[in-house]
Structures are given as structure tokens and as C-alpha cells.
Amino acid sequence: MALIVQKFGGTSVANIERIRNVATKVRKELDAGNQVAVVVSAMAGVTNQLVGHVSEVSPLVTQAAWSEYDQVVSSGEQVTSGLLALCLQQMGVGARSFCGWQIPLKTDSAHGKARIAEIDPAAIQAVLKKGMVAVVAGFQGVGDDGRITTLGRGGSDTSAVALAAALKADRCDIYTDVDGVYTTDPRIVSGARKLEKISYEEMLEMASLGAKVLQTRSVEMAMNHGVVVQVLTSFADTPGTLLVNEEEIVEQKRITGIAFSRDEARITLTEIANIPGMSAALFGPLADANVNVDMIVQNVTEDSKSTDITFTVPKGDLDSAMAAVDKAKTKLQYKSLHADKNVAKVSIVGVGMRSHSGIAQTMFQALAEKNINILVISTSEIKISVLISEEYTELAVRALHAAFEMEQA
Amino acid sequence: MALIVQKFGGTSVANIERIRNVATKVRKELDAGNQVAVVVSAMAGVTNQLVGHVSEVSPLVTQAAWSEYDQVVSSGEQVTSGLLALCLQQMGVGARSFCGWQIPLKTDSAHGKARIAEIDPAAIQAVLKKGMVAVVAGFQGVGDDGRITTLGRGGSDTSAVALAAALKADRCDIYTDVDGVYTTDPRIVSGARKLEKISYEEMLEMASLGAKVLQTRSVEMAMNHGVVVQVLTSFADTPGTLLVNEEEIVEQKRITGIAFSRDEARITLTEIANIPGMSAALFGPLADANVNVDMIVQNVTEDSKSTDITFTVPKGDLDSAMAAVDKAKTKLQYKSLHADKNVAKVSIVGVGMRSHSGIAQTMFQALAEKNINILVISTSEIKISVLISEEYTELAVRALHAAFEMEQA
Numbered sequence: 026m027a028l029i030v031q032k033f034g035g036t037s038v039a040n041i042e043r044i045r046n047v048a049t050k051v052r053k054e055l056d057a058g059n060q061v062a063v064v065v066s067a068m069a070g071v072t073n074q075l076v077g078h079v080s081e082v083s084p085l086v087t088q089a090a091w092s093e094y095d096q097v098v099s100s101g102e103q104v105t106s107g108l109l110a111l112c113l114q115q116m117g118v119g120a121r122s123f124c125g126w127q128i129p130l131k132t133d134s135a136h137g138k139a140r141i142a143e144i145d146p147a148a149i150q151a152v153l154k155k156g157m158v159a160v161v162a163g164f165q166g167v168g169d170d171g172r173i174t175t176l177g178r179g180g181s182d183t184s185a186v187a188l189a190a191a192l193k194a195d196r197c198d199i200y201t202d203v204d205g206v207y208t209t210d211p212r213i214v215s216g217a218r219k220l221e222k223i224s225y226e227e228m229l230e231m232a233s234l235g236a237k238v239l240q241t242r243s244v245e246m247a248m249n250h251g252v253v254v255q256v257l258t259s260f261a262d263t264p265g266t267l268l269v270n271e272e273e274i275v276e277q278k279r280i281t282g283i284a285f286s287r288d289e290a291r292i293t294l295t296e297i298a299n300i301p302g303m304s305a306a307l308f309g310p311l312a313d314a315n316v317n318v319d320m321i322v323q324n325v326t327e328d329s330k331s332t333d334i335t336f337t338v339p340k341g342d343l344d345s346a347m348a349a350v351d352k353a354k355t356k357l358q359y360k361s362l363h364a365d366k367n368v369a370k371v372s373i374v375g376v377g378m379r380s381h382s383g384i385a386q387t388m389f390q391a392l393a394e395k396n397i398n399i400l401v402i403s404t405s406e407i408k409i410s411v412l413i414s415e416e417y418t419e420l421a422v423r424a425l426h427a428a429f430e431m432e433q434a
Numbered sequence: 435m436a437l438i439v440q441k442f443g444g445t446s447v448a449n450i451e452r453i454r455n456v457a458t459k460v461r462k463e464l465d466a467g468n469q470v471a472v473v474v475s476a477m478a479g480v481t482n483q484l485v486g487h488v489s490e491v492s493p494l495v496t497q498a499a500w501s502e503y504d505q506v507v508s509s510g511e512q513v514t515s516g517l518l519a520l521c522l523q524q525m526g527v528g529a530r531s532f533c534g535w536q537i538p539l540k541t542d543s544a545h546g547k548a549r550i551a552e553i554d555p556a557a558i559q560a561v562l563k564k565g566m567v568a569v570v571a572g573f574q575g576v577g578d579d580g581r582i583t584t585l586g587r588g589g590s591d592t593s594a595v596a597l598a599a600a601l602k603a604d605r606c607d608i609y610t611d612v613d614g615v616y617t618t619d620p621r622i623v624s625g626a627r628k629l630e631k632i633s634y635e636e637m638l639e640m641a642s643l644g645a646k647v648l649q650t651r652s653v654e655m656a657m658n659h660g661v662v663v664q665v666l667t668s669f670a671d672t673p674g675t676l677l678v679n680e681e682e683i684v685e686q687k688r689i690t691g692i693a694f695s696r697d698e699a700r701i702t703l704t705e706i707a708n709i710p711g712m713s714a715a716l717f718g719p720l721a722d723a724n725v726n727v728d729m730i731v732q733n734v735t736e737d738s739k740s741t742d743i744t745f746t747v748p749k750g751d752l753d754s755a756m757a758a759v760d761k762a763k764t765k766l767q768y769k770s771l772h773a774d775k776n777v778a779k780v781s782i783v784g785v786g787m788r789s790h791s792g793i794a795q796t797m798f799q800a801l802a803e804k805n806i807n808i809l810v811i812s813t814s815e816i817k818i819s820v821l822i823s824e825e826y827t828e829l830a831v832r833a834l835h836a837a838f839e840m841e842q843a
Contacts, residue, residue, distance in 0.1 A: 041490045075513065081450045083520040089530065090523055096516030096531045100509035104484065107505030111492040114499055121498065122505045126535070127580060171536060 027195040028060045028153070032163065032185030035069035036202045037259040038105050044068075048112040050200070050259060051158055055118060060153045062192060064163040064185040065109055067101025072178075075101055091136035095165070095175045099125070102162035102181065110160045119157035123149065125174070126167035130184070132174045139166060139174035141183065141246075144191035153192075161188060179240035186243045190250035197247070197254045198265075199239065204258035205266035206231070206238055208431040209283040213419050216432040220281065221264075224271040227281045227374050230408045234372040235286030244268065271376050279384060280429040281375040283422055287415055289319070290343040291368045291400065292350065296331040296360035306356050307334065314349040316342045320370070320403040320412060331360075335401055337412060340366060368400060369418040372410040373425060385409055391428035397421050436604035437469045437562070441572065441594035444478035445611045446668040447514050453477075457521040459609070459668060460567055464527060469562045471601060473572040473594040474518055476510025481587075484510055500545035504574070504584045508534070511571035511590065519569045528566035532558065534574035534582065539593070541575035541583045548575060548583035550592065550655075553600035562601075570597060588649035595652045599659035606656070606663045607674075608648065613667035614675035615640070615647055617840040618692035622828050625841040629690065630673075633680040636690045636783050639817045643781040644695030653677065680785050688793060689838040690784040692831055696824055698728070699752040700777045700809065701759065705740040705769035715765050716743065723758040725751045729779070729812040729821060740769075744810055746821060749775060777809060778827040781819040782834060794818055800837035806830050 031051060038044050047065075054061045066072075075098045083090045106122035113120035125132075128148055132139035149159040163181025168174045176183050182199060189197035204219065206228065211217040223231075225248035232241040238256055247254045247268055257265025297303055304323075311318055321336040338346045347364055350357070378384050388409055392399060397420065401412035413421055426432070440460060447453050456474075463470045475481075484507045492499045515531035522529035534541075537557055541548035558568040572590025577583045585592050591608060598606035613628065615637065620626040632640075634657035641650040647665055656663045656677055666674025706712055713732075720727055730745040747755045756773055759766070787793050797818055801808060806829065810821035822830055835841070 041487060044491070078450065078513070078517055079520065082453070082517060083524050087523070089528075090520055093516040093520045093523070093531055096519070096533075097513050100512050103509050103512075104487070104506050107502040108487055108491055110505070111488060111499055111502045114496070114502070115492050119498075122502055124505070124582075173533075 026058050026060065028062075028192055029054050030062050030064065030185055030189040030192065030194045030197045031200065032064040032181060032198065033066065033200045033259055034181065034202065035066040035072070037200050038065055038109065039069035041108070044105070044108050045112050047109060047259060048116055048118070051113060052116055052118055055158065062149055062153065062159040062161060062188060062194070063109065064161045064181055064188060065102060065105040066163050066181045068105055071101040071104070072098060085137070088136060092172050095136050095173045099162070099165040099173045099175050102164050106160045106162040113158055113160070119155065120160055121152055121157060122160045122162065124162050125165035128161065130166040130187070132166035132168055132176070134168035134170055134172070134174065136168070136172075136174055138177040139168065141166060141176070141187045144187055146191045149188070149192065177242075182240040182243035183246060186246045186250075186252050186254060189252045190246065194252070197252050199254060199256050200259040201238065201256060202258065202260070203238060203256075204261055204263055205256050206236070206282070208281070209422055209426055210285070213422050214426045216426065218432055220266045222267045222269050222274050223281060224274055224376050225268055226271065226407055227376055228268050230372070230374045230405070231282050231284050234284035234370070234374065234408065234410065235288070236282070236284045277377040277380065278431070279375060279377040279381045280373050280431060281377065283371065283373055283425050283431070285369060285371045285418055285422055287369045287418060288340050289337050289368050289370050289412065290340045291335060291337050291365040291412060292343075292346060293333065293335045293363040294350065294357065294359040294361075295333045297334060297357055299325055299330055299332040303332075303357065306353060307350070310349040310353045311346055314345045316346045316349065320401045320410065322401050337368070337370070337401065367415045368412050369415040370410050370412050371418065371421045371425065372408050373429070374408045376407050378407055387428055388425060391424045392421055395420055395424050397424075435467050435469060437471075437601055438463050439471050439473065439594055439598040439601065439603045439606045440609065441473040441590060441607065442475065442609045442668055443590065443611065444475040444481070446609050447474055447518070448478035450517070453514070453517050454521050456518060456668060457525055457527070460522060461525055461527055464567065471558055471562065471568040471570060471597060471603070472518065473570045473590055473597060474511060474514040475572050475590045477514055480510040480513070481507060494546070497545060501581050504545045504582045508571070508574040508582045508584050511573050515569045515571040522567055522569070528564065529569055530561055530566060531569045531571065533571050535576035537570065539575040539596070541577055541585070543577035543579055543581070543583065545577070545581075545583055547586040548577065550575060550585070550596045553596055555600045558597070558601065586651075591649040591652035592655060595655045595659075595661050595663060598661045599655065604662070606661050608663060608665050609668040610647065610665060611667065611669070612647060612665075613670055613672055614665050615645070615691070617690070618831055618835055619694075622831050623835045625835065627841055629675045631676045631678050631683050632690060633683055633785050634677055635680065635816055636785055637677050639781070639783040639814070640691050640693050643693035643779070643783065643817065643819065644697070645691070645693045686784075686786040686789065687840070688784060688786040688790045689782045689840060690786065692780065692782055692834050692840070694778060694780045694827055694831055696778045696827060697749050698746050698777050698779050698821065699749045700744060700746050700774040700821060701752075701755060702742060702744040702772040703759065703766065703768040703770070704742045706743060706766055708734055708739055708741040712741075712766065715762060716759070719758040719762045720755055723754045725755045725758060729810045729819065731810050746777070746779070746810065776824045777821050778824040779819050779821050780827065780830045780834065781817050782838070783817040785816050787816050796837055797834060800833045801830055804829055804833050806833075
């Protein structure tokens, strides 16, 4: 007998018919002799509607406002948890729902983006021990002050993985609207291949680089607690992709996946004086403005007296980034300031980079062959990202997918 | 400085604009130097939608199902409480929302129709003491088992009155879509007059006889705890009707109000043997079938050997009542069984009945003058109800309103 945590996203519980379908998935695991705890999202569209109501009345600038946001927005998952428990009961399966505070799933008090502090597994274990299903409202917990907290958008993934860790579950199945993790987006590369397994680290890079399969934090948590996560779909009966430790992937490919993000904007400052403290003078104000700076390159000009700096920010942060830079103009004394929204970041990811050489060369060569100009490069141990002109995004992804022969399993 | 509990119903919080309007009503009390706790219903339509979802998946026959009903349906008030708190904050008024479990408002575990056991006022008092507004989600509490409970439809009135009692509030203002309690329904009698005051007992009779202004249980609770309740509207700035002790109403009219209900059905059994135990044999099975029997009359036939029994039930219970009677046929040995859905109950209510004589005579006379036949009569100390043919309802109400000169204050 295994203990399985199943998580169903908003599209899987979008209406009553789909919630019934979810209930049959749950029963299937029970019929196979397993114990099951389920984590559910809000019905598709509900969270957006609730967030819309909140935005209509408040700009959410205070902690007090964010705690009311949580009061309102957490209700969506509460509704789904009750409805799924009712569906299960109608099928003759004992079930009871849990809000975050009923478990309790304790978090810090950072309303709107709380972090899980502790999950007491006792109440849920008691339900499972009776052969019943525990249906948990995802995305929510309770703060030290006894108020409802939420974990940030996509937080139900994190709820599920954290619950799996607390229950020492054998597996955490994340049901979503794609049937697994692909080498890249199948809408762009028709030959994209579903991965049977991917390492936590690779998934973490893929998630933070733009692959929207799982919330980044949930992957981090799975890695830290060694939770075996499976990504699969509730709309078909096919196995998905397993997130596992690197050692469990027997034969390493050079590259595991290609991620891309169009949510990038590039800012360039030319001819800043090349003296110490200039980087701090630039990135300090950006941090103060809550701008999330990603890639950074700095080129010293020929006479070494001045330097050009280029960096990228999310498109939504561009205006506040430009304002922050402009404000620091007297100090930075740059010659000119440029912004470019028409850029995209394409990244190759794979733990195979550690053991295979020539990966970067293959990447740059493949892009050069298509006449794609690389604007910025950044690398980590298991990924290489390039910033390119946005119009080349699909072409670049397809070229790289072919160059690394990723269609072949 | 007074402590006021305000309660706003579903139409008063139907959309964001109206919730903002409610917030201004709340601030007005604060500006007058009062402490304010607010109880809110779900936005109009939301509870029906949630109940619809629940009914779609479950016939709600078990306690476990009803507790999931509560998990789902209680979310509506939770949302409104957060939104109103946010509106208040936006106006510069400190505010925080409370779910039932956060107060805690403890109930028994009769899910779907729980009764309040105890309200701990400390958490709300602490908020009020800071000059902040406590915004409480109505209709909900928490059971002994730590699960969410709801108090039955209209339960937010009861939440408000119970909270007012626990806080020893100076007044409980129930904002609804009518601006007070009228001598009768103004849609039927144009001269219907808004009452400045009404006694708890009269309001209790009016509420149980069909006047839908307040939930019956909330009136009972106000009476038991001596809570001064005001019924008024959030859509105008006019004083409403005060519910007070009988002694506080200086000049008693003969009749205070006229209530009526079309939700009646009459069942008649003819020629039952007139022997002991027959009533039990009839009403036992009806009670077992959860049929709520209201008026009962029994006429012994001339030879005293058999008797006719007529009783009324809510229209919705008619089918199950008929089935229950039919099942007991061999024991009851009635000659014939008749049902009539085209009946209505018209009632006059007033503590003045205690001191004025001839009230019943005036009532019967007024109806006789309009050729309205009385089918059944039932009385209590402060009301007289008659069952009549449904088509005469408006005529009867108008005739009685005139006969008792109720237009004059």
C-alpha cells in the first residue's frame, strides 16, 4: 500500500463534470489499494474573478490589505475541496475536506505570498487511516496571527508537494493541462518529446526560465525533501514525467530541455564612467524599485575609461526600471539610455552539461547558421541562456531542438 | 460612545459599488463616535449559486455531506467580509475581517442548520478597542469538531443578533431591502404604515406567519437577550423599525400587523372513527415524514361516532404528507381524503389583543362583509389566523387593514 498525494489544477476542476472525473481518478488509486490525499485548486476562472473584485476596491499596498486579499481569494479552493469531497461521497468513497487552517498548514504571515512553515500531518493521517480520502484546499494556510494566508499564484503545487513531504508520501501526482514535461513547448516544435524523467535541478531551471508546468517553489521543495513528483494530465490515462534525483536518470542526454521566455526587456546604458561603485549606483535604485534584474553584461570600451552596461528585466517592470535609472542619471552620467521590448530569452538546460563538452559551441553554431544574433549570454552550471531578437524565438528553439537531436529518446 | 452591530444583507452588498455604499454607512457610525462591528451576508446570488453546485453533486442525505455543504456555502460571506474590510481600509478606516472560526463563533454540529452555542467576544473587542471595525462573515460558525457550520438560510440575522448579545451592544441595526417593518405588505395595501416600534413577540409571530423581514430565530434570540434591534434599509437615510420590549411601546394599538402566507395546503380526512389514539395514529406518521403540521381542526360528526380532521402543511410538504396519510389508511379507516393547495393563511398580530376585546369579532365581521369564507381558525394569545381560499388573500388583507384602522399611526 502506497500513500499518494494527488493535485488537480484549475482546468481539471473547471466544472462539476470535471470534478466528477477527478473523483474517478481518485477512486482508481484507492481501488489499487493506496491511501490518497488530494489537493485542489480553485475552479478555473474563479481566482481571477476574486482577484478582480479585490483589485477593484484596493491597490493592495499594505499588509492589512493583503490579509483581506487572502480572506477573499482563498475561498475558491475551499469551494472546490467541498465539492470534490461531496462527489467522492456520492461514489461511496468516504471523504472530508480541509481548509489550510483545519490541518493546520502553518505559514509565515507574508500575506499574498506566504511561505509554509510547518504542516501537522496528524489530522490528515487520521482520515487516511479510516480508509477515507482527505481533500485539501490548495494555495492556502494559516499565519501565526490565526489569519488565512495564501502562497502566491500557482501555490497549490507547493501545497501538494509540502503535504507529500509532511505525510512522507510515496509519490505526488500533479495533474495539469499538459500530460508531462516536454523537451520544449510542443506548440512550437512538433517533434518535442515527453520526458519520462527529469532531475529536480533541471526542472527548477526550466520552471524559472519560462516553462510554466510547475511553480518554481514547488520544485525547490520537492528537491529539498526528496519528494517523487509526477506531472501528468487528468484528461487522459497516460503516464507523465517523473521528477527525480539526478542519479536516478541512467543515461544522461547532453541537453534535457529548451525553455524560452518572451517576458523580457533589455536596457542599455552607454559610456558610464568605469570607476568603482558604478554598478551599485545603478542596481541599488533598481532593487529599491522592486525591479527584478535578470541577465547583466558589461563591456569596457576601448580606452577603458567608460563602459556600456546591458541588463534585462521582466517586460512589466520596464517602466519602473527606466524611471529608476533616469532618477540616478546625475550620478551615473551615462551618455545614452536605450530600452528594447522586442527581445526573448532562449535557454538550454541539462545536467549533461557537467560531463559533456562543446555544448555552448553547438548552441552558438546552431543559432549562427540561422543568422540569429546573440545579444546577451548568461550561464549556470546546467543551463545556457541567450537573449535574442523576439521575432527569432520559434526559429531559435526549433534550431536548437534539432541541433541537440532532442527528438530521439 | 455606543457599540453598534450593523448587519447588511445580500442586496446591500450585491456588487462592489454597493459594498462601498455600505462602507460609508459604517464610517458614519464611527464618525458619530461609536464602535462598530459589522456582519455581512454573501453578495446577492452567490449563495444560490453555491447551493446549486452542491445540489448538482449530492442529494445531501448524510451528516458528512452537510458538512461539505457548509464548507462550500460559507465561502460567500467570507468573500464579502474581506471586500468590505478592504473598502473601509481604502477610506482610511482600520478594519479586519473575521470568519466564524476566527472569532470563534461556536455552534453545535448540526451542519446546514447549526445553532449558536457560544461567542467569545475577546478577539472582536480587541479590534474595536483599537478604533477599528470588525467585519464578520455572517451565517457561519465552527462546530465542536473544528469544521465550518452554517446557521440555515437567513442565518446572518442570527449571527448579528448573537454577536450584539455577546458584545453587549447598544443596538443591532439590520440593513435589508425594506426600510422597516410595516403593518402589512405595502405591495398589497398601499396605505400600509411603517411601524416605529414593534415588540419582540409581535415580530416573532409576524416572522413565523410569513413576513420575511427577519429570520425567526434572530427575533427569538433578540427577545431572549434583550437586544435592541432596528430594521432599516441601506438604500436610504431613514430611521427604521425598532424591536423592543412590550413595555416600551407606550400606546398599544389593537392590532400591530397583518401577515399572510400562500405557502399553505389543506388536507381533510372524513369520518375517522372517534376513538382515543386516532390523532396519534395520524400525526405520528406525519412527524416521521418530517412534515410540519400547522393548523389543526377536528369536528365531531353528529352521531359522535366519527370525526373529520382538517390540518394544514407547507405546500412543499403536501406530497409527502399525502403519502404518509395514505400509508396509515388501514389504521385510520377514514372515508375520504382531500387535499387543497389553493388556500392561504391570513393572520392579525398584536399584543393589544390582551387588553382589547372584540378583536376576533371585528376580524370575522370584516371578512364576512367581503363574502370571504373562513376554512380554519387558529389563535394564540397575540394572534388570530384564518385559512381562506387563496384567491381572496389580497382582499382579506385590505379589508382587515381597513377594519382595524391601521393606516393611522
